[in-house]
Amino acid sequence: MGSIFKLAWRNIWRNTRRTILTMCAIGFGASLIVFSVGLQLGQYDLMISGSTKIYQGLVQVQKEGYLDDARMRDSIPNAQALGDEIRKLSGIKDITVRANGFALVSSEERTYGVAVAGVEPEHEDGVSIIPGLIKTGKYLSDNDAQEIVIGASLAKNLKITVGDELTIMGSGRDGSIAATILPVVGIFESGSRELDRSLVQIPIDTFQDAFSMEEHAHAIVIYHKDANLAEPLKLQLQTLVSKRQQQLVALTWDEIQPGIKESIELDYSSGWVMYIVLVAVITFSIMNTFLMSVLERTREFGIMLALGFKPFNIGKLVMMEAFILTLLALVIGTLIGIAVNYYFLINGLTFEGMEEIAAQYNMPATITPQISLESSLLGPLVILIFTLLAALYPAMKIRKLEPVEAMRHI
């Protein structure tokens, strides 16, 4: 083995220029894939955190069936007590309880239909970034405060500002008429068009009062910044709430908003179609190089066979050459790719028109690539496999060589 490696190493550098050119092709392909995959995965991270940290959280506990058809009746009994229990038992702090409803909100001049959320002001802060995005006024103060905060676009549509009163009218949990009048204490601007136009928040006790909810609510929302924890968190919570036997389910962010995960998966697989085309181009050019280097050494192989080398070992030698060359090129290419990713991770990458697209997904306008095992190694690994397959063909050709005939070859 050692001698074959030595032989292969020497053979590679017999034609330095060709070797370096081939390595360039492989290395460039590798860094390109590492950079693009890193960028793509980084973008997905932003999409996920955009959808989770603004409002929806990473995992939610809901009544079974509430997700499909948000009926007020499908609620969690003693929700705030359950929220406290989960806080204590799971050790996670960023948990908030919300009740949701639909109502007409009306200023002196105008009326709009909006989603009304009853929230726990003191816990909302860690779960959603809305409390931190209050543009004018302040956030809700207490669970039973007579206050309301609304989105900036809605405030503009209703032609109201902090201090004005809003009339809220909708249906309560028991079907009765829910109505209350609350002063606007704060206006938030989340950047999400949907939330800014059609979400209002009021303290949870105030909500339960107005909407005849008793002690019920609709969601216990848990936030954690690491999206990979969604599944384990879900399992932990599911076990916890199953004990209550109230048909409660724990749902991850992608179950709550399946659109985001679907569009990520679609984008990722269409990205890979591009990469495979790129890898195929690289592979064919490498196959050409390998084939050339084997064909021009027919005489040499003939002598080796005559000296007693087994065809199998010569095949191994050629494969070893291909392996060393590819690996070397991949290491260099991958390192360059990671370096580029690192540069943009520090400095951020943005391009024209990015802001508008990003706003739709609640994303910032700069992308930072992801540096992970997947982004750094998956692409190069695919190239390695393809190039070794490409080297297999010339290596197989050697087995058909006859020593005498081969030696006569020029």
Added chain:
Amino acid sequence: MEKLLLIILLVLFPLSGNAKDAKSIIKNAIDKYRGETSYSEVEMIIHRKSWQRSMVMKVWTKGLDNSLVRIISPKKDAGSGNLLKDDKMWSYTPKINRVIKIPSSMSNQSWMGSDFSNNDIARADDIIDHYVHKLLKEEIKGDHTIFHIESTPTEEAPVVWGKEVLQIRDDDVILEHAFYDQDGELIKKLSTLEIKEFSGRAIPAIQRMQKTDSEGEWTEIRIHVADYSVKIPTRTFTLTNLRNPR
């Protein structure tokens, strides 16, 4: 020349005459149900899989454009009401003593949590002016003839339906009213379960609205009392009156 051809065609195939018949059947039925003026006491039962809710309300109407609904039970909601006037809708509740105008964008939302939409309540007569009617068939059942009419909204009609199919008895009682979406799927159906006489007219006394996709869930409207001979002053249908439950 083209005009002449058109005239000949019209003479040979008098489609318009047929359509007018269908339209007048619908108009008569709606006029009869609403009356020139009417006062009624109506119970609305909202039935869901695990619960049921019943409301009793008083309803005053005048022509097709004015109506006032006032809830009298349950106690919690008593005094709350709706005013409909010329396609506009206001809601009032004594809980906060405010009137809210229901925006037209809400017209397909459920009315008071029932299977009726605001549109069903406010614009029942749209079907007369904004639809093209076709008599599908006449069916003889017992002493009565039942007209099956398909009504398709015109391009500019402010509705979401693809078509509506009505069954109207020859004494102007609507037996069934089915709503189809743009793809021809049945979305919901209003069926008359019981017919009674009020002020000498046969009226659908119990009607049930059922959505196709939610089995076991429906809303029933039961007319307890109806009087078509009362005089109702115009001031009944004002915001001031909506705000003052007597």
